[in-house]
Each structure stands twice: as C-alpha cells, then as structure tokens.
Amino acid sequence: MDAIILQILNGLDKGSAYALIALGLTLIFGTLGVVNFAHGALFMIGAFCAVTVQRILNLSVTTVDESRTDFLGNPLKVQTPYVENWFGPEIGAAISDWSVPIAILFSIPIMLLIGFIMERGLIKHFYRRPHADQILVTFGLAIVLQEVIKYFYGANPIPTPAPEAFAGSLDLGVMFGFDPNAIIYPYWRLIYFVFAALIIGGVFAFLQFTTFGMVVRAGMADRETVGLLGINIDRRFTIMFGIAAAVAGLAGVMYTPINPPNYHMGMDFLVLSFVVVVVGGMGSLPGAVLAGFLLGILESFASTTWATTTIPGINQIIIYLVAIIVLLTRPRGLMGRKGVMED
Amino acid sequence: MSKSTLTRRGLLKTSAVAGAGVALPTIFTASSAAAYMNEPTGSSVTLGFNVPQTGPYADEGADELLAQKLAVEHLNGEGDGGCLSTFTSKALQGNGILGKKVEFVTGDTQTKSDAARASAKSMIEKDGAIMINGGSSSGVAVAVQGLCQEAGIIFMAGLTHANDTTGKDRKANGFRHFFNAYMSGAALAPVLAKEMGEDRRAYHLTADYNWGWTQEESIVASTEALGWETVNTVKTPLASTDFSSYITPVLNSGADVLVLNHYGGNMVNSLTNAIQFGLLDKQVNGKDFKIVVPLYSELMAQGAGENIKGVLGSMNYNWQLENEGSKAFVKSFGEKYGKPPSNSAQTCYAQVLLYADACERAGTFNPCGVAEALEGFEFDGLGNGKTLYRAEDHQCFKDVLVVRGAQNPSSQYDTLEIVEITPVDQVMYPPNHPMFGGDEATLGECNAGA
Numbered sequence: 071m072d073a074i075i076l077q078i079l080n081g082l083d084k085g086s087a088y089a090l091i092a093l094g095l096t097l098i099f100g101t102l103g104v105v106n107f108a109h110g111a112l113f114m115i116g117a118f119c120a121v122t123v124q125r126i127l128n129l130s131v132t133t134v135d136e137s138r139t140d141f142l143g144n145p146l147k148v149q150t151p152y153v154e155n156w157f158g159p160e161i162g163a164a165i166s167d168w169s170v171p172i173a174i175l176f177s178i179p180i181m182l183l184i185g186f187i188m189e190r191g192l193i194k195h196f197y198r199r200p201h202a203d204q205i206l207v208t209f210g211l212a213i214v215l216q217e218v219i220k221y222f223y224g225a226n227p228i229p230t231p232a233p234e235a236f237a238g239s240l241d242l243g244v245m246f247g248f249d250p251n252a253i254i255y256p257y258w259r260l261i262y263f264v265f266a267a268l269i270i271g272g273v274f275a276f277l278q279f280t281t282f283g284m285v286v287r288a289g290m291a292d293r294e295t296v297g298l299l300g301i302n303i304d305r306r307f308t309i310m311f312g313i314a315a316a317v318a319g320l321a322g323v324m325y326t327p328i329n330p331p332n333y334h335m336g337m338d339f340l341v342l343s344f345v346v347v348v349v350g351g352m353g354s355l356p357g358a359v360l361a362g363f364l365l366g367i368l369e370s371f372a373s374t375t376w377a378t379t380t381i382p383g384i385n386q387i388i389i390y391l392v393a394i395i396v397l398l399t400r401p402r403g404l405m406g407r408k409g410v411m412e413d
Numbered sequence: 414m415s416k417s418t419l420t421r422r423g424l425l426k427t428s429a430v431a432g433a434g435v436a437l438p439t440i441f442t443a444s445s446a447a448a449y450m451n452e453p454t455g456s457s458v459t460l461g462f463n464v465p466q467t468g469p470y471a472d473e474g475a476d477e478l479l480a481q482k483l484a485v486e487h488l489n490g491e492g493d494g495g496c497l498s499t500f501t502s503k504a505l506q507g508n509g510i511l512g513k514k515v516e517f518v519t520g521d522t523q524t525k526s527d528a529a530r531a532s533a534k535s536m537i538e539k540d541g542a543i544m545i546n547g548g549s550s551s552g553v554a555v556a557v558q559g560l561c562q563e564a565g566i567i568f569m570a571g572l573t574h575a576n577d578t579t580g581k582d583r584k585a586n587g588f589r590h591f592f593n594a595y596m597s598g599a600a601l602a603p604v605l606a607k608e609m610g611e612d613r614r615a616y617h618l619t620a621d622y623n624w625g626w627t628q629e630e631s632i633v634a635s636t637e638a639l640g641w642e643t644v645n646t647v648k649t650p651l652a653s654t655d656f657s658s659y660i661t662p663v664l665n666s667g668a669d670v671l672v673l674n675h676y677g678g679n680m681v682n683s684l685t686n687a688i689q690f691g692l693l694d695k696q697v698n699g700k701d702f703k704i705v706v707p708l709y710s711e712l713m714a715q716g717a718g719e720n721i722k723g724v725l726g727s728m729n730y731n732w733q734l735e736n737e738g739s740k741a742f743v744k745s746f747g748e749k750y751g752k753p754p755s756n757s758a759q760t761c762y763a764q765v766l767l768y769a770d771a772c773e774r775a776g777t778f779n780p781c782g783v784a785e786a787l788e789g790f791e792f793d794g795l796g797n798g799k800t801l802y803r804a805e806d807h808q809c810f811k812d813v814l815v816v817r818g819a820q821n822p823s824s825q826y827d828t829l830e831i832v833e834i835t836p837v838d839q840v841m842y843p844p845n846h847p848m849f850g851g852d853e854a855t856l857g858e859c860n861a862g863a
Contacts, residue, residue, distance in 0.1 A: 225471035229718025256689040373658035
C-alpha cells in the first residue's frame with residue numbers, strides 16, 4: 071500500500087510538470103491555432119531565469135588569500151558574494167539560498183515579455199500559414215533558443231537547489247498511520263504539486279470569472295463573431311500567449327531544484343507534453359490537465375519493478391501505448407471536441 | 414476556434430520525413446593509391462579530433478579539444494612542452510611527428526554513433542586525417558573504432574568505459590588509454606568492503622544501454638565476490654530525466670546501498686533525486702544507507718553540486734595526482750586555460766602523445782607499424798604512473814583512482830578527493846575474460862587501408 075501511495079505521489083509530481091506545459095500548449099493552440107513546438111524552450115528559459123537569479127545573487131568580489139594556494143600553487147583567489155558583503159554573511163547567505171523563490175517574481179515579467187516578443191515578432195506572421203510551417207518555425211526557434219542558452223550557460227547541468235528550509239523530506243506515512251519512513255516525500259516535490267495546482271486553478275479562474283477571460287473563451291469558440299462585435303481579440307490572444315509563456319516559465323523555475331537544469335530540458339518534456347495534449351483532446355484545457363496527471367501516474371506505475379519485470383520495457387512505452395488506446399477508442403482524446411484539428 | 418488544416422496523420426507524416434532525413438546512413442568508401450591510407454606527402458600531417466561539440470556532453474568535448482590542441486602545440490615544439498619532458502619515451506623532440514608539422518581538424522560526434530561516424534569519415538576522406546582521437550561515449554567509440562578499422566586509420570579512443578570497446582568489439586586499429594568498467598569494479602570493491610563492510614545489500618539502477626549493462630555486470634561481480642547481496646538490478650531508459658519512480662522502490666526494498674550505473678545527465682539527476690528522498694539520511698539493516706557512483710567525472714560532480722559529498726566512485730585520472738607527469742600536465746594545461754584538466758582531457762592528451770611517439774618509434778605513419786609500436790608498450794610520465802598498452806586487446810593497464818565527493822571543497826575544482834590509488838595488479842584480467850568476449854574476441858588483422 072505504501073508503495074502504491076508513493077507511486078501516486080510520484081505521478082502527481084511528474085504530472086504537474088506535464089499538466090503545466092500542456093496547459094500552455096493548449097491555451098496557445100486554442101486561442102491562436104498555432105502548434106507551438108517552442109513551448110518546451112519556454113519551460114527551459116524559465117528554469118534558466120532561476121539560474122540567472124542564482125548567479126546574480128552570487129556575484130562576487132575577489133580577494134586573495136595568501137595563506138592558501140590554488141591548483142597551480144598561486145595564492146588562492148577567494149570569491150565573496152556582494153550580498154554577503156552588504157548584508158553580512160548570514161543574511162547574505164540566506165538571500166542566496168532563496169534564489170529559486172526569488173526567481174519566481176523575476177521570471178513572471180521576463181516570461182510575459184518573451185511570450186509577447188515571440189508572438190508579435192515571429193509567430194503572428196505564421197497565423198495564415200499551414201500548420202506544418204508553424205511546426206517548422208517554432209521547432210527551429212526552440213533549437214535557436216536552446217543554442218543561445220548553451221552558449222551562455224554551457225551544456226552541463228547547473229545545480230540550483232531549493233532553500234535549505236525545504237531540503238528534506240516529509241514523513242507522510244506517520245501522518246496516515248503507516249510505519250515511520252514508509253512513505254517519505256521530498257518537501258520541494260510536494261510544494262511543486264501544490265504550486266502547479268494553484269497555477270492551474272488560477273488560469274481556470276481567470277478564464278472563467280473575469281471579463282477578459284470571458285472574451286477570450288468567446289474568441290476561442292468563435293473568433294470571427296467576437297471580432298465583428300468590435301473587440302480586438304488579437305490583442306487579447308497575444309496576452310494569452312504571454313500568460314501561456316509565463317505558466318511554462320514558472321513550471322521551469324519551480325522544477326530547477328528537482329533536477330538541475332540544462333539547455334535541452336525543454337525538449338525532454340516537449341514530446342510527452344504533446345502526447346498529453348492529444349490524449350487530453352486538442353484544445354481542451356481540462357483535458358490537458360487531466361491527461362497530464364493521468365499519464366504522470368501511469369508512467370510512475372510502469373516504472374515499478376513489478377511492472378518492468380512483468381512486461382519488460384513497459385516504462386518506456388506506456389505513455390504512447392495509452393495514447394494509442396485512447397485515440398483508437400476516443401479519436402478526439404479524453405475531452406476533445408468535434409472540429410478541432412480535423413479536416 | 415480557428416479552422417485547422419493539419420490532421421494527426423499529416424503531423425505524423427511530417428515527423429517521419431524529418432526523422433528519416435536525419436537518420437540517413439553513412440557509407441564509407443576508401444580510395445588511395447598510396448602505401449597506406451592518407452599517407453602524408455607534404456610537410457605536415459593531419460590528426461582528426463572527433464569530440465562532442467554539441468549535445469549533452471559538449472562541455473566534456475570542449476575540454477577534450479583543449480587538451481588535444483595543447484598536445485599538438487607541444488608536439489610542434491610550442492608552449493612549455495608539457496609532458497614531453499616527463500614522458501619516459503624520449504622519441505618526441507618537439508619538431509612535429511617524423512619531422513612533419515602537426516595540424517588538426519575537428520569533428521562533432523554529437524554523442525550519436527551515426528553523426529560520429531559521419532564526422533570521422535569526413536575527416537578521413539576530405540581532410541586526410543591519419544588518426545582519429547576523442548569522444549565521450551562507448552557507443553560512439555565502438556562505432557568510430559569500427560569505421561577506422563574499415564578505413565585503415567588508427568583510432569585512439571577518448572572517454573569510453575564500457576568493457577566492449579576493448580572486449581568483444583576490440584579492433585586491431587583501435588586503442589584505449591581510458592580505464593573500463595571491470596577495472597572500476599575491481600578498484601572499488603576493496604574500498605567498499607573497508608568502508609561499508611562485507612555484509613551489504615545492493616540495489617542497482619542502470620542506464621539501459623551497452624555501457625550501463627557492462628558496468629552493472631562488473632560491479633555486481635566484484636561486490637558479490639566480497640559477500641554483498643544484489644537485491645535488485647533495474648534498467649532505466651537513457652532518456653529518463655526524473656528518477657523518482659525508480660528511487661522510491663529502493664526505500665522499502667531492504668537494500669542498504671544504491672549503486673548508480675549512470676553517467677552524465679542521468680547520473681546528475683538520479684543522484685540528486687536519491688538525495689532528495691533522503692536515502693543518505695536513512696538507516697537500513699542497522700547500517701547507514703550509502704550511495705556509490707562507479708564512474709565519476711569532474712563535470713558530473715559539478716552538475717550534482719552538494720549532492721556528491723561523501724559519495725564514492727572511480728576515475729581514470731584526477732589532476733590532484735602528485736606524480737611528475739601529472740604535475741607537468743596540470744601546470745601546462747592550467748597556465749594556458751586557467752583551470753585544471755578533467756580526466757577526459759587527460760586521456761585525449763595522453764593518446765595524442767602516445768600516437769605521435771609510436772609513429773616516431775616505428776619510423777612510419779603506416780597504421781600497422783604504429784599499432785605494432787603501441788602493442789606491449791610500457792611507459793610512464795603522462796600522469797597515470799606506470800602504464801602498459803597490452804598487445805592482446807589494446808587496453809591500457811595502470812593504477813585506478815577511487816575518489817569521493819569532498820566534504821569541504823575550497824573551489825569548484827576540488828569537489829572530488831582521491832581516497833585510494835588502486836595498484837594496477839588488482840585491476841588486471843586475462844584478455845579472454847568472459848566479460849570481454851571470452852575466447853571468441855579477437856583484434857582481427859591490422860588494416861592499412863590502401
């Protein structure tokens with residue numbers, strides 16, 4: 071039982087990242103009709119916002135310590151972060167330690183801006199072009215963004231730990247009457263799940279309960295009619311692109327303590343996120359979220375020893391297997407609607 | 414909702430066409446009227462450095478390339494000469510190779526076998542490279558080694574740790590200076606016994622490809638010989654990014670040691686995840702839980718950050734070694750590039766010098782003459798101490814380092830500390846060892862290509 075609970079938690083955790091990326095993909099597809107293969111790159115750029123904040127907070131003044139030597143036998147150059155000089159060692163270290171939460175605030179305007187520039191500068195020129203063109207140009211953009219990040223940050227993963235206060239694990243088992251240590255789960259992964267739930271809830275509430283959201287939903291349903299009513303739907307859709315970029319970016323920022331970010335992390339998630347979107351149903355926001363968590367949990371269970379010994383390789387194919395089954399039985403996905411991406 | 418023109422079938426077709434384009438095979442066609450492939454006729458000789466310049470191991474490839482450029486500089490009599498002064502063979506004079514100035518071309522392996530073969534083929538056919546060196550993956554090493562064998566070119570492998578490179582896939586034209594998975598197991602086992610005891614239960618997570626399998630086989634064999642029990646061995650897909658669903662079953666498996674047969678990004682993530690789940694804070698079977706990473710690299714250690722503290726592993730070389738060859742190399746590399754060399758850089762530097770030295774001693778660039786000069790060659794002064802290039806399988810035999818993540822590193826460069834230098838005698842094995850292809854494994858005939 072404890073193993074099952076642990077795998078469900080793992081699935082929710084993985085599903086959180088899938089759901090957040092798939093939500094953004096669906097938002098962009100639903101509003102602008104664009105299949106955005108650069109969405110994984112936005113997730114990656116969000117993660118590198120955290121790396122950048124960490125580096126800014128660790129900008130250092132160099133002093134020479136004559137009592138110690140470096141690898142060449144020269145006096146050792148010691149780096150002391152400016153924040154430690156300004157605020158004292160303890161407060162300075164604490165500020166550096168909180169670089170990931172601080173990066174959340176930093177990343178929101180950056181990601182909105184990147185989303186805005188991306189949409190106005192490139193993607194809007196492809197609205198009337200075939201989807202194949204959109205896929206090629208966004209995929210090309212993703213590769214360019216990857217290489218830019220690699221140029222500045224290198225190819226190696228960069229450790230970006232969570233604040234010390236969230237470094238350990240929570241003994242969930244004791245809370246539910248299991249033996250101590252039977253179900254322990256890292257604090258940050260639990261925070262990631264709660265954070266994802268809040269973001270998803272926030273996006274749905276924004277679309278459901280604001281006038282802006284109502285217009286966007288109307289535009290998604292019938293863009294022409296909304297335009298004929300004198301509403302500038304394009305501007306609202308541009309803002310939605312920015313919001314989708316910010317959602318992907320926040321998912322990336324919060325993901326950095328889970329696995330050290332590298333320049334190709336976006337591609338690692340992109341393909342699976344597209345499968346999530348297709349399984350959920352093209353254009354369906356609840357479908358994207360549901361499929362994200364569902365596939366995350368199934369992937370976790372397929373990775374257990376029992377599953378891999380019963381059906382070798384099941385962990386590598388489960389998501390695609392489920393995608394095939396869903397598309398055979400429900401061709402429009404779990405919650406897809408008629409007329410979306412169909413001739 | 415905007416009207417869409419793309420169907421799912423259309424999307425699949427586009428992807429399939431794009432994929433097929435990328436995966437086009439390369440076909441090698443050698444042609445030469447000379448005595449051997451790419452016989453140098455002018456005043457210079459060209460070496461081909463095939464390293465990952467893009468992809469996940471690009472930083473490691475960049476470090477290899479720095480070392481290769483340094484070696485070329487030293488061969489041509491420029492710079493401070495590096496290991497030319499400490500190398501026990503005194504055939505190299507700093508006037509190129511056999512009086513010809515050394516030039517080089519580079520290729521990008523992308524850490525993909527097809528791409529690596531294509532770039533090696535291009536360097537051999539278009540640039541006239543006489544030797545190929547470098548790489549950061551066993552899959553790539555085996556693929557390029559095969560290509561060099563067909564082409565009649567010497568292959569001096571870079572970082573490749575799978576037993577197969579000089580085991581079942583050994584080739585007469587291929588040579589490996591780097592150590593292998595068997596040696597990691599043999600070197601680690603006594604240290605593991607000393608530090609963790611002989612009554613342990615190990616759980617293996619293994620990257621699901623050739624290198625991972627051979628490393629798991631080697632570590633299982635050496636730890637079981639100690640008396641350890643192997644609780645489980647689980648293969649993880651190479652493309653895995655999150656290992657939580659593989660780590661959680663370890664928690665209640667009864668294992669008290671986790672062995673991570675992972676490299677690069679896989680290792681950084683699996684170790685980070687294992688630490689997140691508090692494995693190192695646990696007590697199982699009345700013992701402190703331990704993690705072992707059999708193959709370490711400096712870049713992986715940097716990527717894993719604080720998480721490597723106290724974790725044991727093995728390396729081919731570490732810049733903190735105190736022998737004269739190592740000191741000369743570290744000084745030369747450090748003064749030129751402002752950082753100490755990684756173990757992948759050192760193996761490439763050593764391989765370039767060893768190739769050049771063999772040409773000098775053989776008095777020819779003919780690959781068969783060079784191979785003969787390398788076979789059974791004993792040397793010192795390149796950083797690893799006394800070393801033998803064994804004739805039977807073209808594998809170097811030298812001391813192996815057991816290292817541990819440092820508790821209090823003074824800089825980003827000393828994140829690993831040397832725990833023990835395991836003498837070469839403890840990591841020797843017969844050329845027909847079952848893990849290396851048994852009696853069926855042969856080098857085949859040397860190919861000069863013409």
